[in-house]
Amino acid sequence: MKLKNTLLMAAACVTAAGGAMAEEMTIVSWGGAYSKSQLKAYHEPYSAKSGVTILNDDSSAEAVAKLRAMNEAGNVTWDVVDVVASDAIRLCDEGLALEIDADTQLAAAPDGTSASEDFGDLLVSDCFIPQIVYSTTFGYRTDMVGDTPPTDICAVFDLDAYPGKRALEKRPINNVEWALLCDGVAKDDVYDVLETEEGQNRALAKLDTIKDSVVWWSAGADTPQLLADGEIVMGSTYNGRLFSVIEEQKQPVAMLWDAQVFDLDGWIIPAGLSEERQKRALDYIMFATDTQRLADQAKYISYGPARASSAPLVGQHAELGIEMAPHMPTDPNNAQNTFLYNYEFWADYRDDIDAKFQAWLAK
Amino acid sequence: MAALTPISRKPLSLVLPTVAVAGAVAGMFVGASNGSVVLGMLGGAIAMAAVASVYITILKNEQYARWINIIGSGLLGFLFGGLLGGILGLLAGWFFAFFIYWMYEGRYRRKLLPYMTARQVFWHYAFRVICGAIFTFLITPILVVLPLSFNAQDFFTFTPEMLRLDPEGYSLKHYRDFFSNNEWQRSFKNSLIIAPIATVISVSLGTLAAIGLSQSHVPGRRLIMGVLISPMIVPLIISATGMFFFYSDIGRFLEGTLGMNKNFVGYVKVVLAHAVLGIPFVIITVTATLVGFDRSLTRAAANMGAGPVKTFFSIQMPLILPGVISGGLFAFITSFDEVVVILFVGSASQKTLPWQMFTGLREQISPTILAVATILVVFSIALLTTVELLRRRSERLRGLSPA
Numbered sequence: 001m002k003l004k005n006t007l008l009m010a011a012a013c014v015t016a017a018g019g020a021m022a023e024e025m026t027i028v029s030w031g032g033a034y035s036k037s038q039l040k041a042y043h044e045p046y047s048a049k050s051g052v053t054i055l056n057d058d059s060s061a062e063a064v065a066k067l068r069a070m071n072e073a074g075n076v077t078w079d080v081v082d083v084v085a086s087d088a089i090r091l092c093d094e095g096l097a098l099e100i101d102a103d104t105q106l107a108a109a110p111d112g113t114s115a116s117e118d119f120g121d122l123l124v125s126d127c128f129i130p131q132i133v134y135s136t137t138f139g140y141r142t143d144m145v146g147d148t149p150p151t152d153i154c155a156v157f158d159l160d161a162y163p164g165k166r167a168l169e170k171r172p173i174n175n176v177e178w179a180l181l182c183d184g185v186a187k188d189d190v191y192d193v194l195e196t197e198e199g200q201n202r203a204l205a206k207l208d209t210i211k212d213s214v215v216w217w218s219a220g221a222d223t224p225q226l227l228a229d230g231e232i233v234m235g236s237t238y239n240g241r242l243f244s245v246i247e248e249q250k251q252p253v254a255m256l257w258d259a260q261v262f263d264l265d266g267w268i269i270p271a272g273l274s275e276e277r278q279k280r281a282l283d284y285i286m287f288a289t290d291t292q293r294l295a296d297q298a299k300y301i302s303y304g305p306a307r308a309s310s311a312p313l314v315g316q317h318a319e320l321g322i323e324m325a326p327h328m329p330t331d332p333n334n335a336q337n338t339f340l341y342n343y344e345f346w347a348d349y350r351d352d353i354d355a356k357f358q359a360w361l362a363k
Numbered sequence: 364m365a366a367l368t369p370i371s372r373k374p375l376s377l378v379l380p381t382v383a384v385a386g387a388v389a390g391m392f393v394g395a396s397n398g399s400v401v402l403g404m405l406g407g408a409i410a411m412a413a414v415a416s417v418y419i420t421i422l423k424n425e426q427y428a429r430w431i432n433i434i435g436s437g438l439l440g441f442l443f444g445g446l447l448g449g450i451l452g453l454l455a456g457w458f459f460a461f462f463i464y465w466m467y468e469g470r471y472r473r474k475l476l477p478y479m480t481a482r483q484v485f486w487h488y489a490f491r492v493i494c495g496a497i498f499t500f501l502i503t504p505i506l507v508v509l510p511l512s513f514n515a516q517d518f519f520t521f522t523p524e525m526l527r528l529d530p531e532g533y534s535l536k537h538y539r540d541f542f543s544n545n546e547w548q549r550s551f552k553n554s555l556i557i558a559p560i561a562t563v564i565s566v567s568l569g570t571l572a573a574i575g576l577s578q579s580h581v582p583g584r585r586l587i588m589g590v591l592i593s594p595m596i597v598p599l600i601i602s603a604t605g606m607f608f609f610y611s612d613i614g615r616f617l618e619g620t621l622g623m624n625k626n627f628v629g630y631v632k633v634v635l636a637h638a639v640l641g642i643p644f645v646i647i648t649v650t651a652t653l654v655g656f657d658r659s660l661t662r663a664a665a666n667m668g669a670g671p672v673k674t675f676f677s678i679q680m681p682l683i684l685p686g687v688i689s690g691g692l693f694a695f696i697t698s699f700d701e702v703v704v705i706l707f708v709g710s711a712s713q714k715t716l717p718w719q720m721f722t723g724l725r726e727q728i729s730p731t732i733l734a735v736a737t738i739l740v741v742f743s744i745a746l747l748t749t750v751e752l753l754r755r756r757s758e759r760l761r762g763l764s765p766a
Contacts, residue, residue: 221725228516249516
């Protein structure tokens, strides 16, 4: 009897707790400092304004696979999902994401510029609402490079001048481009060369020269940890992670902005939500991607806002009080030599080059 | 144990190589932290052999040799490694002073039987060294976590301040983060809701199943047993994928057709999935206890007019309780530790502690995970100790000898 009562009571508690939270939405993102910046800049003000409780699910890394499975099971539990642009393009092609009309469903800039113009080229897919511009770039230990800190991306491939381990992401994207750049290919020709079999082999051959000194990472948190440990001399990761290592954790690390690769991150809304949930998700998106909100996020993490109209509003870091503009990947000083990630190329060649890269890794 | 064997001094040809081997093992750790394992081993072996031969052939006084060794190696450690190095040096110095004379005076034979051959003596100690090594490898990874959770930095790194035992290098901020951070608190609460309910379900169903399957007249009981135990044998990822689709349908039915609350349904799904994972552990432990259960007791109870339910609760249950409890503990830990099935079946509002630790580890290597791990280790030790104490107490009360 006692047992039964306890069970019933527990069940009642759960139901009551569930019932009390009337409106709820699940927002999927990357976790860590990035989710925290979204919590502060978007979720908290939105909850205060609308009374909707927001649940965080840090599953963006497997968003595509999970959305496919959810869709197949007919049980989509996510309301808004944060993904990188290439994932958004895939999801949109597969019909797993809702198409958005930028001009009617997103807020216009304060001066009246329409959203589609404000975002400009960054609207790379009909389903994708860009949020930030981030870059993948290198950080190095200032105490391990001697008197001549690296200024050039090719330092990564120069084992004589900068001996020691370097961390690279365990996938071909970015790595093969950097390899070709340092093998003497002009920036504009990189993707033409990569289209060919010889070009791909050439990139891998260049990577082969440093293979023994590479630590391969797969999570954005790996390189910061390795740098803090002094296990590596330099390593690639997202610029916001390096910002946190340098400015928040005060580690002896500096940025090598040269040949940084820009990429976009933003929202999609899963297709197949109930009408009520879709309406709420659209309302959230309208709020969270307006000019002020995008600029607010930059107070917590050093990623550039995707709207042109947000850039002048970027201020100081909320806790450290330092100016954020010089830490943005889009700042003119940092963006002297940037590399543009080619979505179409990678959409076409990703599986091929991935297989080749993995085979090379295992060799 | 009193001395069994009269002892005699051993020749240097035996003492020095043994001491050198011990020195090499110690040197390996020093060498590994300084970059070269081989150099460390060589250096340790030569240094210890040299020190031992000086003590034995020149100094010839054990008391002096011991103090010289302790203080000398403590000082060396302090010079190279600061306070922590000093402490380790003192310990190593004490050990080697003891070890050199233990070998030289032949004390290692004192408590062994006099007729043991050299080979038997060797294996006697080699066995203990191997056991000690296995124990060390099992426990060190857990122990490493404890000091790191007090790190003042946000990395999994022993900072120089920590190695100097400087209070600046330590802080409780990761513990504060765990207790103040909403995400951690929510997942902790979820774990505390899901694990006990799943445990109660697995214990009730598992015990019933075990009792039923122990009756010899049940047809096909081996097959049924195999099916019931399969969640333990089938790779978890496969069960999880299957459960995802299975519970999606159930969830749709409960939500859509019966109109139940979405959150409540989410908890029901996870609790059921975890109960399924826990049942095999209960079945196995209860079946094992039932082997020693005397069936004539149930017949005696029936003879005196007790119904099957009464018999079960007053006769059988108290006797098999230890098996039920340990099965329940396993079921609880299975649910509390589970990270694969919850990732598939659960949604964000059912996020449990292991899920939060998993994403935290992948997206941000934050020592908050270590703080949580430390709390969990302490919690599990407390839990196991309590259960063991209760068991001994009940045995004492029932007049059985304490195990």
